[in-house]
Amino acid sequence: MNIYDKLGVKQFINASATLTMYGGSIMPDEVVRAMKEAAGSYVDILELHKKAGDYIAKLTRNEGAFISNGAAAGLVLAAAAAVAGDDPARREMLPLSDGKNEIVISKAGRIRYDFALKMGGAKYALYGDDDKSTEAQLEAAITPNTAAIFMFYFEHRMGNQPSFEAQARIAKERGVYLFVDAAAQLPAKENLWKFTQGGADLAIFSGGKGLRGPQSSGLIVGKRELIDRIATIASPNGGIGRPFKVGKEEIVGLMTAVRLYVEADEVATVADYERQVEYFIGAFGGSGGGVGSGGVGSGSFGGVEVTRSFPSEAGQPMPRAQVRLLPGAFKADAAGVAAQLKECKPAVLVAVQGDSLMINPQTLFKGEIEIVADKIKEVLIANAT
Numbered sequence: 001m002n003i004y005d006k007l008g009v010k011q012f013i014n015a016s017a018t019l020t021m022y023g024g025s026i027m028p029d030e031v032v033r034a035m036k037e038a039a040g041s042y043v044d045i046l047e048l049h050k051k052a053g054d055y056i057a058k059l060t061r062n063e064g065a066f067i068s069n070g071a072a073a074g075l076v077l078a079a080a081a082a083v084a085g086d087d088p089a090r091r092e093m094l095p096l097s098d099g100k101n102e103i104v105i106s107k108a109g110r111i112r113y114d115f116a117l118k119m120g121g122a123k124y125a126l127y128g129d130d131d132k133s134t135e136a137q138l139e140a141a142i143t144p145n146t147a148a149i150f151m152f153y154f155e156h157r158m159g160n161q162p163s164f165e166a167q168a169r170i171a172k173e174r175g176v177y178l179f180v181d182a183a184a185q186l187p188a189k190e191n192l193w194k195f196t197q198g199g200a201d202l203a204i205f206s207g208g209k210g211l212r213g214p215q216s217s218g219l220i221v222g223k224r225e226l227i228d229r230i231a232t233i234a235s236p237n238g239g240i241g242r243p244f245k246v247g248k249e250e251i252v253g254l255m256t257a258v259r260l261y262v263e264a265d266e267v268a269t270v271a272d273y274e275r276q277v278e279y280f281i282g283a284f285g286g287s288g289g290g291v292g293s294g295g296v297g298s299g300s301f302g303g304v305e306v307t308r309s310f311p312s313e314a315g316q317p318m319p320r321a322q323v324r325l326l327p328g329a330f331k332a333d334a335a336g337v338a339a340q341l342k343e344c345k346p347a348v349l350v351a352v353q354g355d356s357l358m359i360n361p362q363t364l365f366k367g368e369i370e371i372v373a374d375k376i377k378e379v380l381i382a383n384a385t
C-alpha cells in the first residue's frame, strides 16, 4: 500500500497531458533524490535562489533565471517587476498601482492564467477583437502608461494575434518589456532560450509540466536587470512576492530537473513518443502510420478511426493518437467514454477533442500504452450499439 492507497486517493495512468489537476508530471528519481538532499540542511534562501538561478541561466543560455513556485506565480512577479520598476514606493503600493501600470495583451491571445498579472498590480490594456488582432492595433495600444506587452505563446497555433517576432520588434521599438508565457511549451527544449534570444525580456515556464520538476515550481528566464529585481520582490522578502514562497527543496529540485531536461536527447524522446503512437494505432488494427507520415490507420477495430495527430494540444512538436468514434457506433460519446475510463481499474486519463479520444505518450511510463489501448478497447466494446 502506498500513501495514496492508504488515504483512499485514486491514482491514474495519465494518457492525457501534464495537467495541474492530475498532478502535472512525475519527477525523475534524480530530482527526488536532490530534493531529499536539500531537505537535510538549513541554508540562506537568498543565496540558494541566486546560485541556483545563475546555474539555470547558464544551462539555458540566458542572462538570468529565477525559480518561482509555478508559472502563474512567475506572471505575478513579472508584472510586479514591470509595474513597480526600481521605485521602492511603487513596490510598497502593490497590488495597487497607478501611472505606468498597463500590460498590453491581444484579446485573441487571452488565457485564463493572465489573471495573475492583475495580482502583480497590472491593469489590462486589451487590443483587437476576440478572434483577431493586428500589429497596428498592438502599436496603438502602447501608451506612456504601458509597462509591458504580455503574450501567450502557442507553437503552431498562434491564431490571430501578431507573431512573436512582430511583438518582439514592436516592444523593442517602443521601449517596453515583452513577457512570454511559455508555461507548457516544452518540448521543444530550445524554447528555454528561443524567446529571450529573440527579443523577449522574460519567458516563463512551468516547472511541473514538461520540465518534470516539482509540481509547485516554475521558471522565469531573461534579462539580468529584471531577474535581479524579481529576486528582491519575491519571497523570502516581504511584500507582494511573499505569498509565493519557494522552498529549498523546490529550488534544488527544479535546478536538477532543468539540468536533466537540457542534457536529455530530445530527438530520442520524441522518437519514443512516435513509437508509442505507432503501437497504439497498430493495436487497433491500423497500419501504424509510421513515424512522421501523419498516417491513417483505418483500423480493423469496429466503430473507430485511429490516426496520428500532430502537434499536441499545447502545440508542442510531438504526436498523439486520435481515436475518433464513428457516428452511431457507441452508446456513449467521447466524453462519456473518457469518463468511464477514469472509473476503470487501473483508471485511465485521456483527453477529449470533439468526437475523439486523444492519447498522449508524454505522460506515460514504459508498458502503459499497452494498458491504455486494452482499457479503451474494453470500454468501447462495452458501449457498442
Ligand SMILES: *Cc1c(COP(=O)(O)O)cnc(C)c1O
Binding pocket: 020, 069, 070, 071, 072, 073, 111, 113, 152, 181, 182, 183, 184, 205, 206, 207, 208, 217, 218
Ligand atoms: C500551466 C500554465 C500556466 C500556469 O503554470 P503553473 O506552473 O501551473 O503555475 C500558465 N500559463 C499557461 C499557458 C499554462 O499552460
